Amino acid sequence: MNWLMVIAGAIVGAPLRYLTDRAVQARHDTVFPWGTFSVNIAACAGLGFLTGAATATTVPQALQHLIGPGLCATLSTYSTFSFESLRLAETGSRYFAAANALVSIVAGLGTAYLATALATALLA
Amino acid sequence: MHPDHPEHGTQTSGWQAEPADPDTAIDPWPPAKAPSPKRRQSEILAAIAAGGVIGACARYGATLIWPTAPAAFPWTTFWINVTGCAAMGILMVLITERFTVHPLIRPLLGTGVLGGYTTFSTATLDTQRLLDAGRPGTGLLYAAATLLAAFAAIWAAAALTRLAALPHASAERGSS
Numbered sequence: 001m002n003w004l005m006v007i008a009g010a011i012v013g014a015p016l017r018y019l020t021d022r023a024v025q026a027r028h029d030t031v032f033p034w035g036t037f038s039v040n041i042a043a044c045a046g047l048g049f050l051t052g053a054a055t056a057t058t059v060p061q062a063l064q065h066l067i068g069p070g071l072c073a074t075l076s077t078y079s080t081f082s083f084e085s086l087r088l089a090e091t092g093s094r095y096f097a098a099a100n101a102l103v104s105i106v107a108g109l110g111t112a113y114l115a116t117a118l119a120t121a122l123l124a
Numbered sequence: 125m126h127p128d129h130p131e132h133g134t135q136t137s138g139w140q141a142e143p144a145d146p147d148t149a150i151d152p153w154p155p156a157k158a159p160s161p162k163r164r165q166s167e168i169l170a171a172i173a174a175g176g177v178i179g180a181c182a183r184y185g186a187t188l189i190w191p192t193a194p195a196a197f198p199w200t201t202f203w204i205n206v207t208g209c210a211a212m213g214i215l216m217v218l219i220t221e222r223f224t225v226h227p228l229i230r231p232l233l234g235t236g237v238l239g240g241y242t243t244f245s246t247a248t249l250d251t252q253r254l255l256d257a258g259r260p261g262t263g264l265l266y267a268a269a270t271l272l273a274a275f276a277a278i279w280a281a282a283a284l285t286r287l288a289a290l291p292h293a294s295a296e297r298g299s300s
Contacts, residue, residue, distance in 0.1 A: 040245065078209060
């Protein structure tokens, strides 16, 4: 059952990352990879909310696997994040590469804390 | 047939060009069977979904085989992200600089498998959990170590693949 939930989450999460990335990248013309940034932050929000919900109330195992290792973990990506940072550094945008790394980490952590607090406030 | 007639010239060049064409131009998307943009888009999405399932199952399986204690350094997620980034470095050099591959290979392997295998959100939530568990040192070390190791892995993997697969990489880098 847990495996099926992970698979179901991944089937949605991976295409959703691609479609979100395409939609975001089509709407700006900077070199900054806002598309990957968006999916990573969205996934941090989802996983943070799940963490808060799991401590505030009882979340079924199946739902936890669907949202956690299934949807959110597949929606977010470290490999594309580091590839885009490497590409920024190689094309001379070292400042953007460093900014991408730091802003993603800090914003991801901040979003996770906000989502956890929101879930706790809503469900506790 | 009049020598000035345009048909004469095109006929000759067409005949001369014909035998070479089918042998040399191998088009993975032959015009006669070219799918519509909608069809191609759904093929890309299906490839990404299939790859995402493979990557997610590999990641989930790894966390079952090597579980991490709640307050311990999350080595499993750390190595998942580092190995996924190394694989991305190898893949991208091979498919963008070395080989011409089928148009669905990059969505399947890059976006699907490696994107689904590696995870930014789990790494972030691991850091949050360590900070909440009263281990801020380990949490910050984990976040910094994952970032530096992942970047070093993709950079080194790409550089080594260029060395191994592209003998004249340094001369051709600018044009690619």
